[in-house]
Amino acid sequence: MARLIIMGPPGSGKGTQAEYIARHFAVPAISTGDLFRAHVREGTELGSEAGRYMDRGEFVPDHVTTAMLKGRLENDDAGTGFLLDGYPRTVAQVGALDDLLTARRQSLEVVLALAVSDAELVGRMLQRARDQGRTDDNEVVIQRRLELYREETEPVVAAYSRLGILLTVDGSGDREAITAAAIAALEVALGE
Numbered sequence: 001m002a003r004l005i006i007m008g009p010p011g012s013g014k015g016t017q018a019e020y021i022a023r024h025f026a027v028p029a030i031s032t033g034d035l036f037r038a039h040v041r042e043g044t045e046l047g048s049e050a051g052r053y054m055d056r057g058e059f060v061p062d063h064v065t066t067a068m069l070k071g072r073l074e075n076d077d078a079g080t081g082f083l084l085d086g087y088p089r090t091v092a093q094v095g096a097l098d099d100l101l102t103a104r105r106q107s108l109e110v111v112l113a114l115a116v117s118d119a120e121l122v123g124r125m126l127q128r129a130r131d132q133g134r135t136d137d138n139e140v141v142i143q144r145r146l147e148l149y150r151e152e153t154e155p156v157v158a159a160y161s162r163l164g165i166l167l168t169v170d171g172s173g174d175r176e177a178i179t180a181a182a183i184a185a186l187e188v189a190l191g192e
């Protein structure tokens with residue numbers, strides 16, 4: 001069973017790719033952004049706390065995010081494999097995930113990074129704002145999310161690169177071609 005992470009800047013298409021890739025490897029795609037949005041929709045206390053950060057493009061505090069992820073990983077479907085989307089986003093979360101997995105006697109196999117140019121990212125996010133009506137896809141918030149990605153999340157990518165488990169795939173262009181390239185590269189990396 002595959003234990004994977006997908007990474008990429010906001011607008012890189014990682015949520016969409018995560019769904020297809022997870023289906024291929026028969027693991028659940030676990031998106032912390034989707035989990036937060038479900039809480040917001042259901043009007044839970046966690047949702048009202050998280051929503052305040054999300055609407056500004058800021059990160060939800062690590063302890064809140066990690067506790068929510070821990071709960072999700074305890075579901076039966078994530079027992080032996082999963083594809084994490086949107087976590088870890090900070091170096092502190094890398095450590096928290098490592099602790100979570102160590103307690104489960106598990107390790108990560110591959111971290112897949114989607115590489116997409118800045119111009120394409122902003123265009124895609126503005127399009128998504130029109131299509132999905134996401135409240136965190138206006139231009140000011142988009143810039144803040146990109147800035148946070150560079151400051152906080154690129155060091156996460158670098159950390160996984162140093163560990164030798166990073167796999168980078170070109171994320172620009174056609175959705176189906178990117179999915180096929182990502183799956184092919186993952187199969188090689190997983191030795192399948």
Ligand code: AMP
Nearest residue numbers: 032033053054058059060065086087089
């Ligand atoms: P996403 O759908 O992955 O773009 O996430 C949407 C928003 O949810 C982010 O802009 C953050 O406010 C919040 N969020 C999602 N994942 C995390 C995380 N790992 N750490 C902190 N905040 C997160």
